[in-house]
Amino acid sequence: MMQRLIPNGGVMPDSMVRTNRLSPDADVIPDATWQRLLAGQSLDDDKPMASELASSLAPLATTASWVVAQLGQSLDGRIATQSGHSHYINGRASLVHLHRLRGLADAVVIGAGTAEADDPQLTVRHVSGVHPTRVVLDPRGRVPMDRQLFRTSVAPTLHVVGPDASLTDPPAGVERCVLPLNDRGQFAPCDVIELLGTHQLHRILVEGGGVTVSQFIEAGVVDRLHLLVAPLLIGSGRPGLQMTPIETLDTALRPALRTFRCGEDTLFDVLLRPATFGG
Known part of the structure; x- marks a missing residue:
């Protein structure tokens, strides 16, 4: 069993220590287990666990409020080629x-670049569950207002814009919200979370x-990151995480x-x- 160190010299809790290597069909979570997750039921009494992969979702199903980020990337940290191709x-x-x-979330959030380039639906189609509110x-x-997020009414959509954006009225089923911008011309993530809270x-x-x-x-507002790494090397292209550069590794995040x-x-x-999930 591996033991991982966490900041301040501590040791990762037992529940976070295992490195799980599963059979090729481990992505198939039994429907009964998935329905329990949707209902917010704990899987602690599963002996053995119906699917180890389900344990990555169990904390989300049993916690009322969270922010989870998701990225899919290559081994070398690329989320798309230089031309923007990312499928799949x-x-x-x-x-x-x-x-x-998505099935466990109340809202799914994307930026303008993703909405433009990928034209996603942001719905739950491959599993059972309720479509989340879509937030652009x-x-x-x-x-453009011809994106699927704005044209389809299968789920509510919030279009969050800055105070100086000049736009026509949104399509039916789309609610436009205005937030202030910071000095970089972006929304403060805490403002976005507060706005979504007012929409329950x-x-x-x-x-x-x-x-x-x-x-x-x-x-500092993300509780969990689900980073899905594919076994391929792209060699160049668009990087995944792009945060402010640090000078030395002692200031790096070591979650x-x-x-x-x-x-x-x-x-x-x-x-x-960790505090969000009682860690």
């Missing part, structure tokens, strides 16, 4: 895992892209984590704020 770095099992995260962070109002959205999935995820992590097999990919379940 990760395999099907990781896509299913992402949809499970668009400080300058640059995202307390379980928040920050899905992308890399810049948006990095901003939320650097602001507790677990790893899980997710099809051919590896899931890093990174605990950034």
Whole structure:
């Protein structure tokens, strides 16, 4: 059994120590287990655990309020090629895992670049569950209104813009919200979370892209990061996390984590704020 050190000389709790290597079909969480997760029921009494991968989701199912960030990347930390092509770095099992995260969330958040480039639906399609509220962070109002997020009414959508964005009225089913911008022309992540709280959205999935995820992590508001790493080397392209440079490694984040097999990919379940989950 591996033992991992965490900041201040401590040792990772037993529940966070295991490095899990599972069979190729480990991404298939039995439906009964998934329904228990959706119902917010603990899996502690599962002997053995119906699926080890389910234990990465159990803390989310049993906690009323959280912010989780998700990124899919290559071994060398790329989320897309230089031209922006990213379909599909990760395999099907990781896509299913992402949809499970959506199924447990009240809201799923993306930045303007992801909305423009990927034109995602942000719905739950590969697993059972309720579609989360879709949130587009668009400080300058640059995202075209023909994106699927705005055209489809399968789930509510919040279009968050800056005070100076000049826009036409949003389509039916889209609520436009205005937030102030910081000196970099971006929204403060804490303001976004507060806004979502006023809409009774307390379980928040920050899905992308890399810049948006990095901003939320650097602001210290992300409880967990689910980092899905595919076994390929791209060699160049768009990096995943892009935070303020540090001078020395003693200021680097050294969070507790677990790893899980997710099809051919590896899931890093990174605990950034242990207090949220009673750690």
